[in-house]
Amino acid sequence: MSRVRICRVGESQFAAALLPREAAMPEGLSTRSGRRDAARFAVYRNNVGVGLTRALERRYPVTLRLVGEDFFRAMAREYVALAPPTSPVMLAYGSQFPEFVENFPPAAGIAYLADVARLEDAMASAFHAADEACLAMDALMAIPPDQLGDVRLTAHPAARLVSSPHPVGTIYARHGQDAVSPVTHWCAETVLVTRPHIRCEMQVLPVEEAGFAAALFSDEALGPAAEQAASRGGFDFGRALLRLVSAGAFSAAVNSAEKEARHA
Amino acid sequence: MSIAFSKRGPRLGFFEVHAENYMGEGGLPHHQLRSIAERYPLSLHGVGLSIGGEGDLDRDHLKRLRRLVERYRPASFSEHLAWSTHESAFFNDLLPLPYTPETLERVARHVAEAQDILGVRMLLENPSTYLVFEESTIDEIDFLAAVSNRTGCGLLLDVNNVVVSSINHRLDPFAYVDRFPLDKVGEIHLAGYDEVTDEAGERLLIDAHASEILPDVFDLYRHTLRRFGPLPTLIEWDNDVPEFPLLFAEAERVTAALQEAWRLQPEAAARRSAA
Missing domain, CATH: 3.20.20.150 (Divalent-metal-dependent TIM barrel enzymes)
Structure with missing residues (x-):
């Protein structure tokens, strides 16, 4: 009997069999001798699954280290099946992963895990952010002191602020080394990520400066931001501003008073 | 080194x-x-x-x-x-x-x-x-x-892919290269493959880019150069990438094969560079 039914494999059937755990191999694919062979189709399934989870492993190395390879891969496989990339630009893939981690029941016991992932996502996106010169302290010092309060600072394209009720910056730093040392002082942290030259840097801001930084990143003028921060003890306007500017947090200073004067 | x-x-x-x-x-x-x-x-x-x-x-x-x-x-x-x-x-x-x-x-x-x-x-x-x-x-x-x-458009001939597909489909990789349209090829790719077996226990090669060029791929590359003359050649090694000296030694191996192709086929080389 030589009558053979030729089955056409649509792209949608092929695609549907790639990610689900128990998907069957589509009809219409075979070896050249006409034998169906699931081990061969599994090469595609494995390439896709491993390729996508590996992208998450590269973006979230500390998150991986905190939970171990097996746990991370199982968690990543679920994310990948739920939210495969929607663009061929893989360097942006996985930015929703921290939110997924936060709501992933098996990870519920590790309260800080999602925030560590948020910090890693901030580092990854800062790495690829647009090139722009950082605002220098000299440029700020050229502004007449009586106008400084009206100045708004433009966040540098690579600058990120990550705030957490957990010591995420310390956890991140301790897990970036070969030997992990325990975190002794458990407290909330606000971490500033910047890219002053080509490499990304991060630092934990002093607790009294966190609100000031957040206000400036929300486009608050220097005056009101400093007044709010001063209500906390220990805040020093000059020290806080110098720390942020010299880390490369901003790319421009906009003197709104001057602008208004010019427009008048 | x-x-x-x-x-x-x-x-x-x-x-x-x-x-x-x-x-x-x-x-x-x-x-x-x-x-x-x-x-x-x-x-x-x-x-x-x-x-x-x-x-x-x-x-x-x-x-x-x-x-x-x-x-x-x-x-x-x-x-x-x-x-x-x-x-x-x-x-x-x-x-x-x-x-x-x-x-x-x-x-x-x-x-x-x-x-x-x-x-x-x-x-x-x-x-x-x-x-x-x-x-x-x-x-x-x-x-x-x-x-x-x-x-x-031109064609990029991936010699590793030729070996992988030919072995997987029980075809002759040399016959594939011999039939490939000579005047269309603008570049060659080389790489390493992984090997497993399928459900019938037969050889199943996987394009992996995670190791050095294997001998059968290099033999087919030499055969390709004999037929096509020297062509821009790239080694794809993008998984488990080794230290640069090992990568560079691999590139030197390819450079030597290309130089031999220039020596053996000056007229093919001249034909290509005139094209």
Whole structure:
């Protein structure tokens, strides 16, 4: 009997069999001798699954280290099946992963895990952010002191602020080394990520400066931001501003008073 | 280890990068690519255009590619006879398509559109495959040659893919190279493969890019050079990438084979460089 039914494999059937755990191999694919062979189709399934989870492993190395390879891969496989990339630009893939981690029941016991992932996502996106010169302290010092309060600072394209009720910056730093040392002082942290030259840097801001930084990143003028921060003890306007500017947090200073004067 | 480093960097013919790795706005990747492009010819190799896909080409992705072409003026742009996007999902892998008059028409349309928007002649690469589509009616080489004839695109001959597909489908890799359209080839790829067995216990080779070039691929490469003359050749090693000296030694092995090809086939070399 030589009558053979030729089955056409649509792209949608092929695609549907790639990610689900128990998907069957589509009809219409075979070896050249006409034998169906699931081990061969599994090469595609494995390439896709491993390729996508590996992208998450590269973006979230500390998150991986905190939970171990097996746990991370199982968690990543679920994310990948739920939210495969929607663009061929893989360097942006996985930015929703921290939110997924936060709501992933098996990870519920590790309260800080999602925030560590948020910090890693901030580092990854800062790495690829647009090139722009950082605002220098000299440029700020050229502004007449009586106008400084009206100045708004433009966040540098690579600058990120990550705030957490957990010591995420310390956890991140301790897990970036070969030997992990325990975190002794458990407290909330606000971490500033910047890219002053080509490499990304991060630092934990002093607790009294966190609100000031957040206000400036929300486009608050220097005056009101400093007044709010001063209500906390220990805040020093000059020290806080110098720390942020010299880390490369901003790319421009906009003197709104001057602008208004010019427009008048 | 003798590495011919000069002040201008190691002695290498050209560099190739995956276009999609340079689609961020700025930072280290562009910084490094700029300094490579200042010293060496650059080849831009796309892995995400989904030229073999059922849907229309992604216009946003074509714009991103055009931006890179304008920014770096690469000496070459190449993509794959494969698909990777279905509807909105991108699978990050080079997936196979059946070879039929219908898919030929579609691939030729996509190649023509890409060349039109990017303003360059592209090279289309032969795939590694693990299964065949029962509906296919056109031979892979005939398919590639027809796309090239219809669109004017060149072809990228991946010698590792030839070995992988030929062993997987019980075909003769040397016969594949002998039938490949000589005058269309603008570049050669080499790489290492992985080997497992299928459900029947038969050899199943997997395109892996995670090791040195294996002897059967290197033999076929020498055979290819004897037939085609020297051609720009790239080693793809993008998983488990070793330290640079090992990578460079691998490049030196290829350079030696290319020099031998120049010696043995001066007329083929002259013919190509005149073309």
